[in-house]
Amino acid sequence: MALTKVRYLFATAFKLYQPMVTQCEKIHTSCRNQASNNDDHPTHWMEYNQKIYPPQTPDEVPRLAYVCHQRTNIKYSPLKMWYVASFIRGMSVDEAIKQLKFVLKKGAKDVREVLEEAKEMAVKEHNVEFPSNMWVAESFVGKGRVIKGIRRHGRARFGRVEYKHCHYYVRLEEGAPPKHYYSPFPQQPHEQLEDWLAAMRRRKITNSL
Numbered sequence: 001m002a003l004t005k006v007r008y009l010f011a012t013a014f015k016l017y018q019p020m021v022t023q024c025e026k027i028h029t030s031c032r033n034q035a036s037n038n039d040d041h042p043t044h045w046m047e048y049n050q051k052i053y054p055p056q057t058p059d060e061v062p063r064l065a066y067v068c069h070q071r072t073n074i075k076y077s078p079l080k081m082w083y084v085a086s087f088i089r090g091m092s093v094d095e096a097i098k099q100l101k102f103v104l105k106k107g108a109k110d111v112r113e114v115l116e117e118a119k120e121m122a123v124k125e126h127n128v129e130f131p132s133n134m135w136v137a138e139s140f141v142g143k144g145r146v147i148k149g150i151r152r153h154g155r156a157r158f159g160r161v162e163y164k165h166c167h168y169y170v171r172l173e174e175g176a177p178p179k180h181y182y183s184p185f186p187q188q189p190h191e192q193l194e195d196w197l198a199a200m201r202r203r204k205i206t207n208s209l
Contacts, residue, residue: 041072042142045169049125065174066137067126069118070167073144074110078166081107085139085168090181093119093134093172111139111168118172128174135177142167 048068056063074081084107088096093115100112115136122128144165151161180186187195 042070042167045070048171049121065122065126065128066171067118067122067128067134068169068171069114069121070169071110071114072167073165074107074168075163076107076110076166077164078141078143080105081111081141081166081168084108084111085141088115088136089139090177091136092132092177093136094132096136107166107168111170114168114170115172118170122172133176134172134174136170137173138169138171140169142169 045068053063084100084103084105087103088100088111091099097112097115100108100115119131119134122131122134128134144167146165147163149161149163151159153159
């Protein structure tokens with residue numbers, strides 16, 4: 001009798017949860033590594049590699065080469081991958097690969113492999129002579145597929161679990177990295193002191209002379 005009641009409660013809970021699951025996303029009860037095996041890969045970022053620019057005149061500054069690369073549906077949280085993506089912005093590609101070898105986050109391995117693949121693409125497909133003479137111009141993360149599942153609890157209760165994925169995008173640009181990637185440029189200690197003193201001198205008491 002008790003077993004029949006438990007089965008009835010589970011069936012009722014499943015009926016309540018089933019409308020939350022779309023037709024294309026069933027309840028995920030298989031291995032988590034299989035969650036990235038899907039066909040909905042974004043391709044808009046890779047289309048920048050196919051862009052054709054008009055020919056330049058001899059007096060114009062030579063246009064620097066660049067290459068865009070991505071890896072989609074990485075089994076990793078986008079919020080955690082954001083720290084890794086922000087860490088390598090503005091670095092040279094060799095320095096970024098070297099630094100990522102010492103990052104203990106799981107997503108650092110995927111980012112490092114994407115950079116190595118982008119270097120290889122720059123040589124084979126974009127005629128870049130020296131792949132080490134490139135720097136990370138853009139590095140950001142997008143939200144990927146979220147697969148929903150059920151986690152069973154005691155007393156015939158259940159909870160929802162989400163298996164999150166992320167897309168990683170990178171753009172390597174030819175040339176030396178800039179001295180200051182983020183704007184405004186970071187101030188030196190004496191410059192910060194001068195700005196603070198100027199702000200203090202601009203203070204005024206309300207309704208005073």
